[in-house]
Amino acid sequence: MSGWHRAIAFALTAADLDLGEQQAPDLDLLVEQLSHRGWDADALGEHARAAAAAGPWPHPVPDALRAGLGAAQLYAAIGDARERYGLEVLTVLPPSRRTRLDADERRLLADVPPHFGRT
Secondary structure (H helix, E strand, C coil), X not given: CECHHHHHHHHHHCCCCCCCCECCCCHXXXXXXXXXXXXXXXXXXXXHHHHHHHCCCCCCCCHHXXXXXXXXXXXHHHHHXXXXXXXXXXXXXXXXXXXXXXXXXXXXXXXXXXXXXXX
16 A cells, blocks of 8 residues: 555645555545645645746655655546646646748748658
8 A cells, every 4th residue: 555645645735744545546535635634626726826836836746755656657646636626737828829930930841851752
């Protein structure tokens, strides 16, 4: 058993919370555990925006908390938790209005290897 929820919670909050041992992440239980410790969706959203303005967010999980957890599974679990809280994208930007390529971009598009098959 591993501390899945402890590692995920650290990534979201930067706080090392004692959330027990789990064989696999359970998002419903994690949300409940975080809520009981004062980390509801609003608190996490405020923390995420403030942390992202100052450095990386989600917070890097220390090696000691990642021990025994698969890297890909942990990354996916953190992503699922972010989605659950509506924090997968912190800033929504409008699409670019620029539609014309400049001279450098046209040159790069025209630059192809000799074997590309242009005739």
